[in-house]
Amino acid sequence: MSHEQIAVTVDVVIFALRDNDLQVLLVKRKYPPYEGLWAIPGGYVQADESLEDAAARELREETGIGVGELETGATVPYIEQLYTFGDPGRDPRGRVITIAYFALVPAPLVIQAGSDASDAEWKPVRPLPQMAFDHARIVQYALKRLRYKLEYSAVGFQLLPPVFTLSALQRAYETILGETLDKRNFRRRILQAQVIEQTGQYQTGEGRPAMLYRFREDAVAEVKARRLFP
């Protein structure tokens, strides 16, 4: 039957903050089709692994970061299913559908991609380099989802090291959203939300030392949307 021909892959859009910029981990294609263009890391789903396992495996293969689970059920680093892309013709070699995931990895934990086994490199999301298949569309979709989630949940912390200053957190939000935020309002809101707590440590450097904070794992990190109807 015709449906048996379909190949199933998992692709993972991996974001990190590097050099004060939102970057995505891409691999350069060595063979046709699209030789020399950039692609999202991915691979075939094996017969005995779940989609989530396949996505976690891809993430580990490219970054060296293993996926763990917290008591809350959330994963570290953050990974979630994004969308499934399956247009006929999206791969010239045959019918391939891909379940796309997106992942957020904390900057300092990132194993330097491209150093040895992997040929992956971090690339800024804008401008995005020329990409293979429909992968530009997938990255754009992931970016849209990231910005959206940033507004009503606390995923932003997943891109920061375990302890961070409020200024670093604000810079992270400004980098991803592409807009500047008011310092006083930002600090008031995030402290009110009770999603972070002081560590008691300070970070020194240029200027006045800054309090270091950590994310509270037990925090209820969702905000109610303003409902269209009461």
Add this chain to the structure above:
Amino acid sequence: MSHEQIAVTVDVVIFALRDNDLQVLLVKRKYPPYEGLWAIPGGYVQADESLEDAAARELREETGIGVGELETGATVPYIEQLYTFGDPGRDPRGRVITIAYFALVPAPLVIQAGSDASDAEWKPVRPLPQMAFDHARIVQYALKRLRYKLEYSAVGFQLLPPVFTLSALQRAYETILGETLDKRNFRRRILQAQVIEQTGQYQTGEGRPAMLYRFREDAVAEVKARRLFP
């Protein structure tokens, strides 16, 4: 290779408001596995059709309703990709992943399911009957998404006939959300949102005649979420 064994299906969770109740269209399984239990309508993705086309085909086969596209890019009736389920073992016959969609169909347009070719029936979402495979989980996930979308977008209109009274609209929202809403606040908010307009017609019946409204297709039917950070 092991990845060639994977079969790909599309399942569609079809919601409608019937008998003042939120109902879902299910088919009774005639053969093992799970013979006699209820399942979401679905089928294999054909080699030459997109996932959206496959979902639209399933919807049409079960309800007789064709999927069209508006100038805005939105579809009528409403259909969107929900999630992809692919755990090994979710189908005892082999590795099958399913891309689940959910659809909202307007009550009066519904072709009576179960009347001829189809063996589908409308079932209330609560209590949900005993279901085959992981389909109970899929319906629960679709319901969660529907409730969530209802709060910040205008998908609710997709479940109503082309013209409707404000009371009918409010009943629809109350049915889906499972809570009662204040009439004055509901009316003020929905009129302020400018997503509906008067038709000039009235519906008569018991009690005072009610103004009939229609949905404004050009309406911006999304509400900004209250952002966690300013």
Add this chain to the structure above:
DNA sequence: TCAAAAGTGTTTGTGGTACACCCATGG
């Protein structure tokens, strides 16, 4: 003592929520 970054409050406006009565029609 200067540069650089951290930290801190108040005011004003908008929108959410709670709440009770009169109106128009058909029987």
Add this chain to the structure above:
DNA sequence: CCATGGGTGTACCACAAACACTTTTGA
């Protein structure tokens, strides 16, 4: 004239947004 459902306004409170100066340190 009465039962049934349709339709209307206001007062209070909480939160979002705009806005500028002082503090602490290292060089």
